[in-house]
Amino acid sequence: MAAKKFKYALSPKATTLHRRDEDAVPPREPPEPGSFEARVSSRRVDLVRLVERGLPPLIYVAASEGMLVKGKRHLLVAPMKDGKSISTLNHLVDVVLEGDAVAILDRENGSDTYARRLADIFTARDLSKVQLQQVRRKLVYYEFPQFKKNDADNLVAEFADFDLVVFDSQRMFLSDFNLKESDSDDYALFMSYAIDPLFQAGTATLILDNAGHDTRNQNRSRGTSAKGDLNEIMFSLAIEAEFGLHRAGRVRLKVEKSRFGNWGEWTMEIGGGQFGRWTSTDLTVPNHDDFREGVLAVLEDGKTLGVDKLIKAVRDRGVKIGTTPARALLVRYAEGDDGAVLLTSNGYKRGRSA
Numbered sequence: 001m002a003a004k005k006f007k008y009a010l011s012p013k014a015t016t017l018h019r020r021d022e023d024a025v026p027p028r029e030p031p032e033p034g035s036f037e038a039r040v041s042s043r044r045v046d047l048v049r050l051v052e053r054g055l056p057p058l059i060y061v062a063a064s065e066g067m068l069v070k071g072k073r074h075l076l077v078a079p080m081k082d083g084k085s086i087s088t089l090n091h092l093v094d095v096v097l098e099g100d101a102v103a104i105l106d107r108e109n110g111s112d113t114y115a116r117r118l119a120d121i122f123t124a125r126d127l128s129k130v131q132l133q134q135v136r137r138k139l140v141y142y143e144f145p146q147f148k149k150n151d152a153d154n155l156v157a158e159f160a161d162f163d164l165v166v167f168d169s170q171r172m173f174l175s176d177f178n179l180k181e182s183d184s185d186d187y188a189l190f191m192s193y194a195i196d197p198l199f200q201a202g203t204a205t206l207i208l209d210n211a212g213h214d215t216r217n218q219n220r221s222r223g224t225s226a227k228g229d230l231n232e233i234m235f236s237l238a239i240e241a242e243f244g245l246h247r248a249g250r251v252r253l254k255v256e257k258s259r260f261g262n263w264g265e266w267t268m269e270i271g272g273g274q275f276g277r278w279t280s281t282d283l284t285v286p287n288h289d290d291f292r293e294g295v296l297a298v299l300e301d302g303k304t305l306g307v308d309k310l311i312k313a314v315r316d317r318g319v320k321i322g323t324t325p326a327r328a329l330l331v332r333y334a335e336g337d338d339g340a341v342l343l344t345s346n347g348y349k350r351g352r353s354a
Contacts (some may be wrong), residue, residue, distance in 0.1 A: 058260055061164050061204055062098035063091070065323070066264040066280070067255075068233075070163060073191075073199055074206045075227055076253075078237035083251050084208050085109060085168055086117050087237065087268055090275045092166070093121055096138035097131055100163035104141045107172035111143045124275040125306075147176050152197040160201040167194075170209040170227075181227075191230050207231065232259045243271025253278060267331070269343070277307055280328040291329060294319045295341060299350035306347040 031037035061068040068074055078084040085108070092102050106114060122132065140162070147155070159165050167173055171181055177193055179186035195205050209227065228234045234257045243249025249271045255264050269276035294314035299305065305313065311326045321329075334343035339351040 058262070061095055062100035063094035063277075066262055067235075067253075067266070067278070068164065068204060068206065069260060069262070070204050071199070071202045072204055072233060072260075073195055073231040074204065074233045074235065075209060075231040076206060076235040076237060077209050077211050077256075079211045082237060082239050083243070083270065084237050087251050087253075087270060088166065088168070088206070088208060089114065089117055090121055090268065090270065091278055092139060092164075093118075093125070093135060094277055095164065096135055099138070101138045101161065102140070103159055103162045103165045104139070104168060105145050105165065105173075106142065106168050107144055108169045111141065114141060120273075121275045124273055147173065147194055149177060149193050152193065155194065155197050156201045159198055160203055162203055164204045164206060165198055167205065167207045170207050187227055188230060195230075211236075228257055233257070233262070240267060246272055248272030248274055252281075277327070279307070279331045280325075281331065282328050285325045285328040285332075288319070288321055288325070288329060290319050291321050291326065292333065295330070295333065295348075296350065299341070299348065302350060304344060304347045304349040310348050 031042055059070045060066065061070055076084055076088065089104075092104070095102055104114070118135075122135075125131075127135070173194060174181050174186070174190050177190060179190050181187065195207070198205055233255060236254050236256050238252050238254075239249065240252045241249040243251070248269065251268050251270060253266045253268070255262060265281045266278040267281055268278050291314060294317045295310065297317065298310060298313040307327060307330060310330070311321075311323065314326075315321070330341070330348060331343075333341035334348065342349050342351040
């Protein structure tokens with residue numbers, strides 16, 4: 001019996017659940033645009049049938065396991081000047097180096113600021129020429145774009161091939177449509193104008209937004225609560241240790257709400273010339289004695305290795321471990337009392353013997 005072919009009805013991307021069995025459903029002429037059939041009847045989906053076939057797992061944006069879900073809408077909230085743009089840009093370099101394409105829509109900082117930050121990241125990461133070309137191809141920047149209410153088709157045409165589109169920051173995009181961020185109906189209109197067309201095309205979005213002025217609620221957006229309601233995943237970002245151009249510090253990212261049940265917290269070492277990767281702080285990651293032994297052996301010669309090179313070197317010794325738990329364990333080792341593994345601005349190195 002020939003294998004059945006499946007196709008997603010709304011989006012060509014594998015993150016969309018609305019698919020049909022081409023062997024079971026004969027092809028039909030597309031309904032007249034704007035007709036009741038196009039707007040309502042054709043939107044009927046047999047949910048039980050989808051369940052019986054087996055639903056696809058959540059697929060994450062590259063380098064974003066547990067964090068950014070492909071095809072979904074994300075909101076990142078932080079107080080002003082707390083590092084949401086620069087920490088996001090630092091992570092986007094990881095995303096594109098692992099193969100996904102990202103578009104940055106900047107209405108806040110300008111190209112000079114973004115380029116200066118990117119140059120600092122390149123220096124801190126010591127990227128190769130091949131990696132720089134990967135960033136050039138995959139990380140696309142738009143300076144002060146302006147949208148109109150009827151731009152939905154153009155938005156999809158321009159950005160549907162990207163895995164992630166970042167809006168930096170939200171308030172200025174609302175201003176394009178003459179909408180108020182404190183009004184729930186206005187925010188719903190913004191989503192329908194700019195975000196939902198990309199969502200329906202299977203492209204993930206990440207909106208950067210400022211927290212309110214109430215110091216007790218720095219983990220939620222200012223203005224209407226609809227901001228959190230109309231995005232599937234909402235993050236908060238906070239400074240854990242103050243950082244600056246000549247001062248190393250740390251920021252923390254946390255999933256505040258998610259419709260998918262994913263949860264996580266990550267920290268990033270940043271400032272003073274260093275740009276670390278988001279590292280999970282999940283203490284439920286089980287100990288891997290073979291991984292620890294491999295880390296100590298690799299670092300025995302006194303060299304300092306970045307997190308990716310260190311994990312690869314341990315794997316090359318035959319240790320099997322996922323990237324997310326490996327990163328979490330390295331943080332645990334570096335924060336341990338025995339001082340056997342130390343985290344520096346250049347990566348991990350061997351400390352005194354355990």
